[in-house]
Amino acid sequence: xxxxxxLLIHNESNTEEIIQMFLTYGTDWNVQLTNSFFDGLExxxxxxxxxxxxxxxxxxxxxxxxxxxxxxxxxxxxISIVLLSLRPKWFDFKQFEQYQVTIVIVNPFDLSRLPVExxxxxxxxxxx
Numbered sequence: 001x002x003x004x005x006x007l008l009i010h011n012e013s014n015t016e017e018i019i020q021m022f023l024t025y026g027t028d029w030n031v032q033l034t035n036s037f038f039d040g041l042e043x044x045x046x047x048x049x050x051x052x053x054x055x056x057x058x059x060x061x062x063x064x065x066x067x068x069x070x071x072x073x074x075x076x077x078x079i080s081i082v083l084l085s086l087r088p089k090w091f092d093f094k095q096f097e098q099y100q101v102t103i104v105i106v107n108p109f110d111l112s113r114l115p116v117e118x119x120x121x122x123x124x125x126x127x128x
Contacts, residue, residue, distance in 0.1 A: 004029045004124065005047065009040040009066075010055035019055060022111040027127040029115070037066045044076045051080040051122060067101050080122050084114075 006023060008031050010016035020031045032049070034040045044052060052070070054063055063083055070076045081101045102121045119126045 002028065002125065004051065005049040006031045007040060007043055007047070007049040007052045008033050008055070009035070009037065009052065011035050012055075016055065019053075019111065019114070022114050023053070023118075025115075027115050029127075037062060037069075040066065041069055041076075044070060044079055045073065048075065049079060051082055051118070053118065054081065054083045063101065071100065082118055082121065 004027075006029055008016055008020055008023065010019065010033070013035060016033050016035065020033055023029055023031045032043065032047070034043060040052065043049075054066070067081055070079060070081065083101050115127045118124075
């Protein structure tokens with residue numbers, strides 16, 4: 001299993017810790033947490049994670065702004081972005097495609113499957 005570094009951005013601290021637990025359990029992933037797009041952008045520039053996971057509580061406009069910022073910087077332009085969504089029909093998929101944001105539809109929300117789904121959409125070897 002290859003170690004992957006993931007930055008998780010979520011604006012609810014209790015929920016982000018639960019998601020972090022599920023992303024690290026049974027994987028060799030190192031998951032860093034932040035609750036701010038601005039801090040996330042700085043962490044991405046400094047740490048160059050393999051992927052950034054954005055959770056469902058963030059607005060479409062915020063996600064698009066963040067993705068645009070990442071894609072406009074040479075040191076972050078190739079970082080994979082994954083948006084977890086319970087409400088895929090609310091999003092403009094074409095806009096997300098423009099900024100290479102992958103959407104993982106988690107409905108029903110089964111956190112135990114989250115690492116497998118993320119690995120699948122990013123082309124990584126699935127965790128055991």
